[in-house]
Amino acid sequence: MSLTCRWQISEYIRSLAVLRLLGSLGVALLALSYAVYLINPIEVAINVKLSFMNGSFLFGLWKKPPVQIYVQVYLFNVTNPREFLRGRERLRVQEVGPFVYREELENTDVKFNDNDTITYTPRRHVIFVPEMSVGDPREVKVVTPNLGLLGLASSLHNSSIFTNLAFATLCRYLDAQPFLKVSVHDYMWGIDEPLVPLASKLFPKWISFPRLGILDRMFDEGQNVVTMNVNGDERVDRPAHDLQPENVTSARRAFAIETWNGSPGLRHWGFGVEDDPYSSSSRCNTIRGATEGILFPPNMRPDMSFSVYRKAFCRTLPLQFVREGPTPDQVPAYWYTLRDDAFETADVNPDNNCYCRPSVAPCLPRGLSDLTPCYYDIPAAVSLPHFYKADESLLEQIDGLRPNGSLHATTLAIQPRVGVPLIANIRVQTNLVVHKTKGNPRVAPFNNLTLPIFWVDLTVLGLPDYITSLLDLMLVVGPVIQTTAIVLLSGSGALLLLAAAAGVCCTAGMLHASSSPHAAPLQTAYKYSQVKILGAVVKPRAVAKPEQLVSLSLGRDRDADLDFGRGRS
Numbered sequence: 001m002s003l004t005c006r007w008q009i010s011e012y013i014r015s016l017a018v019l020r021l022l023g024s025l026g027v028a029l030l031a032l033s034y035a036v037y038l039i040n041p042i043e044v045a046i047n048v049k050l051s052f053m054n055g056s057f058l059f060g061l062w063k064k065p066p067v068q069i070y071v072q073v074y075l076f077n078v079t080n081p082r083e084f085l086r087g088r089e090r091l092r093v094q095e096v097g098p099f100v101y102r103e104e105l106e107n108t109d110v111k112f113n114d115n116d117t118i119t120y121t122p123r124r125h126v127i128f129v130p131e132m133s134v135g136d137p138r139e140v141k142v143v144t145p146n147l148g149l150l151g152l153a154s155s156l157h158n159s160s161i162f163t164n165l166a167f168a169t170l171c172r173y174l175d176a177q178p179f180l181k182v183s184v185h186d187y188m189w190g191i192d193e194p195l196v197p198l199a200s201k202l203f204p205k206w207i208s209f210p211r212l213g214i215l216d217r218m219f220d221e222g223q224n225v226v227t228m229n230v231n232g233d234e235r236v237d238r239p240a241h242d243l244q245p246e247n248v249t250s251a252r253r254a255f256a257i258e259t260w261n262g263s264p265g266l267r268h269w270g271f272g273v274e275d276d277p278y279s280s281s282s283r284c285n286t287i288r289g290a291t292e293g294i295l296f297p298p299n300m301r302p303d304m305s306f307s308v309y310r311k312a313f314c315r316t317l318p319l320q321f322v323r324e325g326p327t328p329d330q331v332p333a334y335w336y337t338l339r340d341d342a343f344e345t346a347d348v349n350p351d352n353n354c355y356c357r358p359s360v361a362p363c364l365p366r367g368l369s370d371l372t373p374c375y376y377d378i379p380a381a382v383s384l385p386h387f388y389k390a391d392e393s394l395l396e397q398i399d400g401l402r403p404n405g406s407l408h409a410t411t412l413a414i415q416p417r418v419g420v421p422l423i424a425n426i427r428v429q430t431n432l433v434v435h436k437t438k439g440n441p442r443v444a445p446f447n448n449l450t451l452p453i454f455w456v457d458l459t460v461l462g463l464p465d466y467i468t469s470l471l472d473l474m475l476v477v478g479p480v481i482q483t484t485a486i487v488l489l490s491g492s493g494a495l496l497l498l499a500a501a502a503g504v505c506c507t508a509g510m511l512h513a514s515s516s517p518h519a520a521p522l523q524t525a526y527k528y529s530q531v532k533i534l535g536a537v538v539k540p541r542a543v544a545k546p547e548q549l550v551s552l553s554l555g556r557d558r559d560a561d562l563d564f565g566r567g568r569s
């Protein structure tokens with residue numbers, strides 16, 4: 001008898017140890033789930049991934065963007081040059097394109113500064129993509145206005161009559177034709193035509209370029225030194241576009257331009273030029289706070305608005321939020337477009353006042369924004385393709401333009417948590433503005449005409465798959481896994497704790513019972529108590545009556561046992 005008793009006690013101690021283990025495991029799991037909840041490892045991982053440091057993921061994304069940027073170029077072929085010159089018809093054009101180039105960008109000479117800024121030099125180059133283009137640019141021939149002749153004549157519109165007559169004589173001497181039949185390649189990258197080189201010899205101060213191409217200006221951005229903010233000022237949650245001029249100098253926004261070639265504004269639009277009567281520092285000519293469009297601040301909100309600066313646009317382009325929704329790759333995104341009033345006249349949108357300089361040229365109608373200072377001082381203007389959303393008078397001058405929102409509006413989808421562009425179609429057109437010329441019969445038919453030259457669609461089709469998957473993992477799958485893990489951990493922790501508690505009560509009752517003479521063999525009781533524990537786990541209320549539980553197991557009534565377990569569940 002005493003032997004049995006000792007055996008029972010040691011068994012009791014062993015089961016107690018098991019229960020303690022179970023209990024501690026339950027507590028540990030509960031603590032772990034709470035820790036996961038508190039620490040939020042997915043958030044931590046995202047923040048590590050998204051920190052902007054030498055070698056980090058985000059840094060790599062910015063330094064040499066892995067996105068495929070395509071520059072799709074569309075030209076306008078003139079189909080009725082003779083009729084137009086005779087004054088019989090309006091100028092008729094036909095869109096030819098796309099000719100597609102892949103743009104590669106690398107930010108070089110990167111230097112981290114002490115004051116949370118980074119200084120670098122962006123370098124771009126383009127590679128022709130034949131398989132996406134309509135033809136070989138060296139083979140396809142188009143009839144186009146002679147940009148050298150028309151551009152130079154137009155830029156002389158407010159010069160003295162003597163200069164104009166001298167230029168007209170030069171044109172006659174060279175027999176410069178108002179229309180040229182050239183290959184697309186020559187047109188884009190520079191025409192071998194005698195007027196421009198000769199003019200540049202005669203007027204070296206005025207014409208500082210040997211050739212005139214339409215795209216070389218766009219990609220010949222030169223060496224630019226950019227300083228960009230790495231960390232934004234949390235208080236700057238107001239849109240850069242809405243910052244008052246006096247605030248612009250103090251506000252800092254993440255991944256926004258701080259200075260461009262040492263200046264926070266565009267000198268050619270009067271920034272910091274004190275003797276310019278039309279503008280000094282204003283929203284219009286400030287680029288500080290605009291982004292280059294490679295990275296946007298993390299944790300964007302719909303009420304934030306942005307301006308994008310690219311040297312080829314000659315100005316900042318304001319974006320406006322449209323909607324929230326996933327991309328075709330199912331990455332959550334905010335969708336933006338160009339602000340409706342981006343190309344409004346200065347009297348409607350005062351933010352455009354610096355682009356209109358009445359002392360230099362008449363102000364341009366709605367839909368056009370001056371490019372002259374960025375285009376060798378030749379009167380050029382940027383607009384939406386096919387004069388979409390522009391003044392009706394522009395469309396009335398030209399046949400063959402068909403503005404269409406789905407083809408010609410700008411769209412940009414940005415991942416708001418990370419601030420990377422996912423999909424982009426930035427669409428702009430470059431036009432030659434021929435002012436009222438004097439003393440030159442060759443260009444007279446073009447007076448007051450705004451000639452569409454070409455338009456580009458800067459296209460980002462999507463991020464590479466490995467980055468989309470990573471974003472998906474971090475932003476969609478990760479949080480779900482984390483929440484599931486918290487639920488599972490806390491659930492199983494609670495179950496184990498309850499099981500242990502039930503076990504302790506049950507073993508205690510068993511020891512009590514085993515001291516009675518009719519004690520059943522402990523093993524059986526233990527086995528039944530295990531069954532009970534499971535029942536108790538399913539329905540914790542069963543724990544409330546341990547005596548009943550034990551007495552039933554002691555009665556060896558298996559069916560009753562199971563019934564008991566089920567009866568309350």
Ligand SMILES: *[C@@H]1O[C@H](CO)[C@@H](O)[C@H](O)[C@H]1NC(C)=O
Pocket residue numbers: 077078079080081096140141142143
């Ligand atoms: C451009 O227009 C001219 C007629 O002015 C035509 O001969 C030529 O084939 C056209 N080019 C293209 C690429 O359509």
Ligand SMILES: *[C@@H]1O[C@H](CO)[C@@H](O)[C@H](O)[C@H]1NC(C)=O
Pocket residue numbers: 054055110111112
């Ligand atoms: C980043 O780190 C690499 C190697 O650790 C170094 O060669 C490079 O100069 C660093 N770049 C910057 C901008 O500090």
Ligand SMILES: *[C@@H]1O[C@H](CO)[C@@H](O)[C@H](O)[C@H]1NC(C)=O
Pocket residue numbers: 113114115117227258
């Ligand atoms: C930060 O440091 C860089 C380089 O030293 C300097 O060009 C820039 O003006 C500084 N910016 C601010 C806001 O102090």
Ligand SMILES: *[C@@H]1O[C@H](CO)[C@@H](O)[C@H](O)[C@H]1NC(C)=O
Pocket residue numbers: 244246247250
């Ligand atoms: C920012 O501009 C607002 C007016 O819009 C002005 O009240 C505020 O004082 C300015 N803040 C700073 C720091 O200049």
Ligand SMILES: *[C@@H]1O[C@H](CO)[C@@H](O)[C@H](O)[C@H]1NC(C)=O
Pocket residue numbers: 158358359360361362
């Ligand atoms: C021409 O230039 C003079 C100043 O040189 C200016 O006063 C005048 O308004 C300009 N005219 C036009 C049409 O731009």
Ligand SMILES: *[C@@H]1O[C@H](CO)[C@@H](O)[C@H](O)[C@H]1NC(C)=O
Pocket residue numbers: 404405406407
């Ligand atoms: C605009 O272009 C789309 C795509 O080519 C076309 O389906 C649609 O009919 C066009 N809309 C108009 C008004 O021409």
Ligand SMILES: *[C@@H]1O[C@H](CO)[C@@H](O)[C@H](O)[C@H]1NC(C)=O
Pocket residue numbers: 362436447448
């Ligand atoms: C061109 O515009 C000017 C000023 O806007 C106007 O005076 C002139 O009559 C116009 N000429 C033609 C040919 O439309």
